[in-house]
Amino acid sequence: MSSTPAIAAEDLVKRYRETVAVDGIDFAVAPGSVCGLLGGNGAGKTTTIGMLMGLVAPSAGIARVLGHDMARERHRALGRMNFESPYVEMPHRLSVRENLRVFAMLYGVEDVRGRIAELAATLELGEFLDRPVGKLSAGQKTRVALAKALVNEPDALLLDEPTASLDPDTADWIRSRLEDYRRRRSATILLASHNMREVERLCDRVVMMRRGRIVDDGSPAALLARYGRADLEDVFLDVARGRGKGAAP
Amino acid sequence: MTFADELSGFSFRRVGAMVLRYSLLLRSSWPRLxxxxxxxxxxxxxxxxxxxxIARQAAGAAAAPRLQxxxxxxxxxxxxxxxxxxxxLGFSVSFLEEMWSRNMGNLLMTPLRPLEFVAALMTMSAVRLAIGVVPVSLLAIWFFGFNLWGxxxxxxxxxxxxxxxxxxxxLVVSGLILRNGVGxxxxxxxxxxxxxxxxxxxxxxxxxxxxxxxxxWALPPTYVFEGMRSALINHVFRSDLMLAALGMDGVLFAASVAIYLRLEESARRAGALLQMGE
Structure with missing residues (x-):
């Protein structure tokens, strides 16, 4: 396994006029691992992911994915990465198959039909493959968004609350597919989530953010031991409310 | 990224993917057609x-020939x-379709390059134009005996x-929408x-x-409308006017591409691409 991080934030800063959204954070995610980015609302998670996706230009520092500076050479990395977020949708009038076809072409997938058939089988899209995306349930849409995120078999996957607003059964199903994909492709995943069960289950490591800074960083087990808590939810509350190790003024 | 980088990585397949996306959308919606x-x-x-x-009212009057x-x-x-x-409109509406469907974030995360996106929007503009103008120009022959194709x-x-x-x-309008939202x-x-x-x-x-x-005279379309009057009234094609207009258009288009790229970078700096809405 390469020692070069698959995803890295190097002294990363984002300022919006007077507001500092991300304040000089540093972290590196090893290839093939899953890292959770945790923090309350306004902690800077989405801005950090935005900089790693190349959608937000850093004020200082470097957001690096697969060895590439996303502010300067994002086009070298974009074909090998992908993302899923509930805040971005796919064209509603196009069917699932049509959407996947367009994205497969954009990502340069060689065998478009074959890849769609594979995704349809893996993510159980068959029954609604020819239905417009706008007519799908929330759970079905999430499966389609995941299919889009996996269409190019990415080496790096950025997920912003991938199971938000899903029922527990569908959310569990999605997590299983993510675990399968990570195992099969040795992909690196960066996950922003408010769901602590999800983070405990999927992540090898958790980076905790508060007010734009990293206040703690470690494996779920190490964090539980450090804060003397039984689950990550309590650790999250300690960090969000400025208690315990991660407390900041 | 430099303009040379943009051109060297240009992919017609990605342009085709975007043209396919807009064609499927048009085909799926008869109100749009x-x-x-x-x-x-x-x-x-x-x-x-x-x-x-006006032609009928002027018939027989002294000024009739000039009026006609x-x-x-x-x-x-x-x-x-x-x-x-x-x-x-065809260019801008195709762009707006991405904002309305909240799909822009997906597109900006693909290897699609700005110039490929622009090429797809230009292609769709020509397609939409053909769908609208060709039937109307044929109707003009039928109703009024005016043959644009002549x-x-x-x-x-x-x-x-x-x-x-x-x-x-x-292009400039699309850049402004990207920077300032659908407002x-x-x-x-x-x-x-x-x-x-x-x-x-x-x-x-x-x-x-x-x-x-x-x-x-600083606007390229002026040369077209003057050229059209020359062609219809004097039956003379003013190639000098067209060459001047094409030269001005070349400068205008290059400036617009540069402005669009600057506005996109500005949107990245402002974080506007993460929250695309009003």
Missing amino acids: LDLIYWPVIQMLTWGFLQTY VATGTLIGAMLLWDMMFRAQ LGLALGAFFVVLALTSWSIG AENLAWSVLFILLPLCCVYYPVSALPAWLQHVA
């Missing part, structure tokens, strides 16, 4: 009947203006000049109309006050 034809037909009928009415020359170009002017308006090669030159101006404006979408519908009085669509440049004539 109807909208492409509806307004051009209404415009053509209104101006055509006005031209017919003046009104004889109304339908042609209207069709060319509509061509220009539809080309800009302009021959000149029509091709007019199209290129007008389309390049429209796409340049469409700026009204520009897509209205911005071109500032050119309507200035580029002398329905009257010659000589009708303007002297100081405004300089402004008119």
